[in-house]
Amino acid sequence: QVQLVESGGGLVQAGGSLRLSCAASGRTFSINAMGWFRQAPDSGEEREFVATIIWSGGSTYYADSVKGRFTISRDNAKNTVYLQMNSLKPEDTAVYYCATSRYGRYSYYSYEYDYWGQGTQVTVSS
Numbered sequence: 775q776v777q778l779v780e781s782g783g784g785l786v787q788a789g790g791s792l793r794l795s796c797a798a799s800g801r802t803f804s805i806n807a808m809g810w811f812r813q814a815p816d817s818g819e820e821r822e823f824v825a826t827i828i829w830s831g832g833s834t835y836y837a838d839s840v841k842g843r844f845t846i847s848r849d850n851a852k853n854t855v856y857l858q859m860n861s862l863k864p865e866d867t868a869v870y871y872c873a874t875s876r877y878g879r880y881s882y883y884s885y886e887y888d889y890w891g892q893g894t895q896v897t898v899s900s
Contacts, residue, residue: 775800775801775889776798776799776800776801776802776804776805776874776888776889777798777799777800777889778796778797778798778872778873778874778889778890778891778892779796779797779799779891779892780794780795780796780870780871780872780891780892780893780894781794781795781796781797781894782794782795782894783870783894783895783896784895784896784897785897785898785899786862786896786897786898786899787898787899788862788863788864788898788899788900789861789862790862790898791858791859791860791861791862792859792862792896793856793857793858793859794810794856794857794859794870794872794894794896795854795855795856796808796810796854796855796856796857796872796891797852797853797854798853798854798855798874799853802853804874804876804888805829805853805874805875805876806828806829806830806875806876806877806878807826807827807828807829807874807875807877807878807879807880807881808826808827808829808848808855808872808873808874808875809823809824809825809826809827809846809872809873809874809875809881809887810824810825810826810846810855810857810870810871810872810873811823811824811870811871811872811873811884811887812824812866812868812869812870812871812896813868813869813871813893814865814867814868815867815868817868821871821884822837822868823837823882823883823884824836824837824840824844824857824870825837825840825844825846825857826846826875826880826881826882827846827847827848827855828878828879828880829848829850829878830878832848833880834846834847835880835882837882839865840859840866843859843860843861843862844857844858844859844860845857845858845860846858855872857870857872859896862896862898863898864898864899864900865898866896866898867896867897867898868896869893869894869895869896870893870894870895870896871890871891871892871893872890872891873887873888873889873890873891874887874888874889875887875888876888
């Protein structure tokens with residue numbers, strides 16, 4: 775199994791920035807990609823894809839809604855992935871989850887991610 779611990783959420787005003795971190799432990803050799811998803815209030819069970827990074831090579835992919843504002847990066851030595859969020863908007867308010875995938879390819883389907891963190895709340899005030 776892989777354990778994920780997220781940190782860095784909080785309350786910020788619109789236009790501000792936050793950086794989320796997600797540290798992986800356990801069977802980290804099984805990780806071929808890590809991604810960030812979010813679940814907004816009143817969104818039901820659906821988690822929205824935000825960004826993903828392929829562990830080998832570092833290719834990154836973003837949802838259109840965050841492209842140009844968010845940056846995903848990784849530290850392989852620390853088995854940690856980061857999400858730098860700039861120019862935050864009230865509609866970015868959500869619980870943010872990191873997740874690992876055994877697949878070394880881009881995917882925005884949550885079912886292709888195997889392990890999930892507990893989530894960290896990001897609230898953007900207008």
